[in-house]
Amino acid sequence: MNRRTALRRLLYIAGGALLLPACYRQSGKATIEMTNLEIEEEQENLLAELVETIIPSSDTPGGKELLLHLFVLKMVDDCHNPEDQKAFMEGIVAFSAYAHEATGQDFMEMDADKRLAFLEAIPEVADEQVKRFYAITKRRTIQGYMNSKYVMTDLKKYELVPGRYNGYFKMT
Template sequence: MNRRTALRRLLYIAGGTLLLPACYRQSGKATIEMTHLVIDEEQENLLAELVETIIPSSDTPGGKELLLHLFVLKMVDDCHSPEDQEAFTAGLSTFSTYSRELMGQDFIKLEVDKRIAFLESLKEIENEEVKRFYGITRRRTIQGFTNSKYVMTDLKKYELVPGRYNGYFKMT
């Protein structure tokens, strides 16, 4: 073995040991870093399933594929008042327990039609935490979808201000 191959292998091993911890996600933590919200991995997965139920994937990408749950978390963390942030986290934990009480299962384990029926039943409940949480989540999900790269580049066809010229337009 010569010196160059030994140094090369040593550098590969050193680089691998530096990069390997970055490849593994610590279980229990949220995907993105937030300053005001404290969300664990289970709550993030619940929010991802809720966003996917609000905007399901079909021939267009759904909420989970567009990572709208991360958009919702970041918007609530950065742009909402501390009262809204507290109501959001309280509503997130209450949402899962309310789903267990009403439907008998966690929201994540429900089938799609039962999820939709559960979300439609949220309009008549008296629990303000769940209503406020669902309202914030729904509004930010729709905002994230309409501002996503997919919608802005593939669905909307933008024309400059004067528009195109149509010489055959009838004047009546």
């Protein structure tokens, strides 16, 4: 056997051994590490569908494609006070239960029109946990979308602060 071939194969095996744990995801855990929140995989998937319903994909990428649910989780974990974090965690459970109670099916199983109608009816809900959870999620989703790389590079066209000099502008 050639020394170069043996070394190449050894590097392939070592690279595969390093990448294999990254490909294996333990079921039940969240995708990102958080210090203050304990999110399960099912709750993360629910949040991803909620974010996708708030900002659906069309000719532009949607909330799930831009990973806004992870942004929401990280912002709540890092930037909110413990009362908001507790309300968020209680709210995600209450939101799931309320969706099943109000429509007879889980939020994940609904089609897009039912999800949208369900979200539009949330301001009239008596449960404050659901309202607060939805308000936090919606606010952070919009913030994440407006600060995403896609919006900042492709949709917004910036002009530096003093702007262009237009010596031919007519004053009335």
